[in-house]
Amino acid sequence: xxxxxxxxxxxxxxxxxxxxxxxxxxxxxxxxxxxxxxxxxxxxxxxxxxxxxxxxxxxxxxxxxxxxxxxxxxxxxxxxxxxxxxxxxxxxxxxxxxxxxxxxxxxxxxxxxx
Amino acid sequence: xxxxxxxxxxxxxxxxxxxxxxxxxxxxxxxxxxxxxxxxxxxxxxxxxxxxxxxxxxxxxxxxxxxxxxxxxxxxxxxxxxxxxxxxxxxxxxxxxxxxxxxxxxxxxxxxxxxxxx
Numbered sequence: 001x002x003x004x005x006x007x008x009x010x011x012x013x014x015x016x017x018x019x020x021x022x023x024x025x026x027x028x029x030x031x032x033x034x035x036x037x038x039x040x041x042x043x044x045x046x047x048x049x050x051x052x053x054x055x056x057x058x059x060x061x062x063x064x065x066x067x068x069x070x071x072x073x074x075x076x077x078x079x080x081x082x083x084x085x086x087x088x089x090x091x092x093x094x095x096x097x098x099x100x101x102x103x104x105x106x107x108x109x110x111x112x113x114x
Numbered sequence: 115x116x117x118x119x120x121x122x123x124x125x126x127x128x129x130x131x132x133x134x135x136x137x138x139x140x141x142x143x144x145x146x147x148x149x150x151x152x153x154x155x156x157x158x159x160x161x162x163x164x165x166x167x168x169x170x171x172x173x174x175x176x177x178x179x180x181x182x183x184x185x186x187x188x189x190x191x192x193x194x195x196x197x198x199x200x201x202x203x204x205x206x207x208x209x210x211x212x213x214x215x216x217x218x219x220x221x222x223x224x225x226x227x228x229x230x231x232x
């Protein structure tokens with residue numbers, strides 16, 4: 001595997017379900033990101049981790065819970081989601097987070113909440 | 115806070131024709147500017163970036179963009195498009211994050227869908 005991988009690629013869940021999204025980067029990077037991409041809206045940054053420590057949380061509802069056990073893996077735990085949470089969730093990584101570092105994106109997980 | 119405006123949600127063009135995708139940003143300070151491309155069922159890929167220096171920036175796949183500070187614009191151009199250029203294109207500007215740690219986050223526009231037909 002190369003680059004940034006995400007699983008699953010598609011997920012359908014009910015509002016009472018609990019599920020997790022997984023991201024893995026094979027680039028030796030130290031920073032990882034979760035973004036939400038909704039139709040007709042700009043890409044929204046959700047969380048940033050640098051060296052496994054969360055450095056940014058852009059007022060994301062608590063029904064989204066991130067976890068970064070090491071610099072290569074990032075999870076997004078989902079529980080009691082709402083239909084408006086349906087979107088494409090993108091993971092990205094970069095060498096570092098200070099100043100500007102190019103972010104490499106995964107293919108995303110298409111989430112549908114029924 | 116920064117904002118990015120991509121006025122054209124969709125741009126149809128014929129193969130081998132030139133194309134320009136427009137991007138305007140709001141900022142009173144120095145910024146870094148980027149164009150990303152997203153092909154169907156894929157993540158975003160960096161096309162090009164402006165950090166400093168020459169205002170004309172060349173990227174991958176024959177694309178280029180020009181930074182115009184007075185007009186706060188960063189339009190993307192290609193002199194001759196291919197069918198394979200059909201994709202969503204996102205303009206982005208850097209902005210300092212909320213944690214006051216020096217982190218620069220990307221603020222994205224809503225995207226422009228480029229549709230190239232034969």
